Amino acid sequence: MTSSRAMIPTSRCSASSTGRLLIRWSTISCRTRVSARRDVLGLDAGSTHRLTAEAIADTTVRLVKRRSLETAAGSNVRVAHTLWTMTASDLRHAEDHMLLLGRKTAMEKVATFLLEMDRRLAKAGMMALPMWRPDIGDYLGLTLETVSRALSQLSGQGVLVFSSARQIVLRNRQRLADMDA
Known part of the structure; x- marks a missing residue:
């Protein structure tokens, strides 16, 4: 090309x-x-x-x-x-x-990704993830299972809420930022 x-x-x-x-x-x-x-x-x-x-x-x-x-x-x-x-x-x-x-744990990678997508793509507190979980894993150097596990843990901790498979609301950006640090 x-x-x-x-x-x-x-x-x-x-x-x-x-x-x-x-x-x-x-x-x-x-x-x-x-x-x-x-x-x-x-x-x-x-x-x-x-x-x-x-x-x-x-x-x-x-x-x-x-x-x-x-x-x-x-x-x-x-x-x-x-x-x-x-x-x-x-x-x-x-x-x-x-x-x-090269330097972050799986949870830190997912937290960084969510904060970046929130900064770039969020509208009215709701974020539509721009890709499916296997693609997120590819982008972050993680497996589908690891991405799903991290998102489930964040949901269980009240950091985020799923509206649908790709629609999420970040409830605790500070906690994500702490993980990203």
Whole structure:
């Protein structure tokens, strides 16, 4: 896939970036990012995209030619600064995610994920999880069973309440934040 375009989600949406790793003789898919409105997907430095994007909810995107972004950034300091800020934010997210995968317990990973999704996607106190539990596990480096167990424990502790399989209300954000620390 060429990198002549970037995608910018323009409506309330969720998408995830997926990379493929070749390990010995098998290919493993791994989620690298959950994106929300106004994120830029596919803005790579190379001539090809390293990742693919998959809509995990109803999504509207705007395709922007890479050359148009480069031209705008070259002639408009605000555009250049905005692109730099987005890139720096993506780098920070990648660093935070590496720390999450390598240093946190399963419960801390789930707490971090819920707080991030709450910050990015919650409306009126209710959050629709942007993916099913197996995909959350993939994103966090956990099994489906571990994600389900952690969510059940948080529910049992009164930290969250399920309205449906993917609709939750966070009742105690401070407790989640303490787990995330």
